[in-house]
Amino acid sequence: MRLRGITLTVGLVVIAAACGGSSYKGLSKSDYVAQASAICQKNTVQGKAAFKSLGSSPTEQQVIDFVKSKAVPLYNQELVELRKLKPPQADRNTVNTILDDEQAATNDAGTNTKQFVDQGSTAVTKKADAEAIAYGLKDCVTGSTSG
Numbered sequence: 001m002r003l004r005g006i007t008l009t010v011g012l013v014v015i016a017a018a019c020g021g022s023s024y025k026g027l028s029k030s031d032y033v034a035q036a037s038a039i040c041q042k043n044t045v046q047g048k049a050a051f052k053s054l055g056s057s058p059t060e061q062q063v064i065d066f067v068k069s070k071a072v073p074l075y076n077q078e079l080v081e082l083r084k085l086k087p088p089q090a091d092r093n094t095v096n097t098i099l100d101d102e103q104a105a106t107n108d109a110g111t112n113t114k115q116f117v118d119q120g121s122t123a124v125t126k127k128a129d130a131e132a133i134a135y136g137l138k139d140c141v142t143g144s145t146s147g
Contacts (some may be wrong), residue, residue: 012014013136023090026086026092027135028088029136029145032087032088033137036082036085037137037140039078039081039082039085040078040082040139041139044139047071047074050143051070059119060114060118063117064114064117065114067117068110068113072106075106076103079099079106083099083101091135095135096130098128098135101131102129102141105129105142107143108125109142125141125142
């Protein structure tokens with residue numbers, strides 16, 4: 001009787017582990033990249049439209065103010081939307097690292113805005129953007145919504 005109970009318990013643990021491990025329903029990489037790119041392209045359009053409101057010859061201070069008040073919030077919203085997507089199971093850690101680094105880049109662009117405006121990037125944004133591009137998310141780089 002005791003052996004049967006142990007066998008039953010082991011069987012239930014194996015079944016529970018099998019069910020728990022297979023519940024993640026991530027997208028294929030191509031679907032993830034396509035959906036992420038669509039989100040980023042939408043935000044790029046919004047960013048470019050907002051940037052046009054500065055006119056054809058904005059001052060450096062106007063561009064700095066734009067980055068802080070419009071671009072950074074757009075990037076932050078983009079990241080919220082990207083985090084809602086389910087990346088391929090095998091790529092979850094990679095994608096989470098990319099998104100974390102893009103968040104750091106967005107924060108850096110908001111903090112070191114003059115350098116970001118003057119150079120088009122910072123060391124932090126370059127690193128994050130290189131990771132995104134390497135994964136196939138070329139439309140999702142920090143500099144993609146500027147004029």
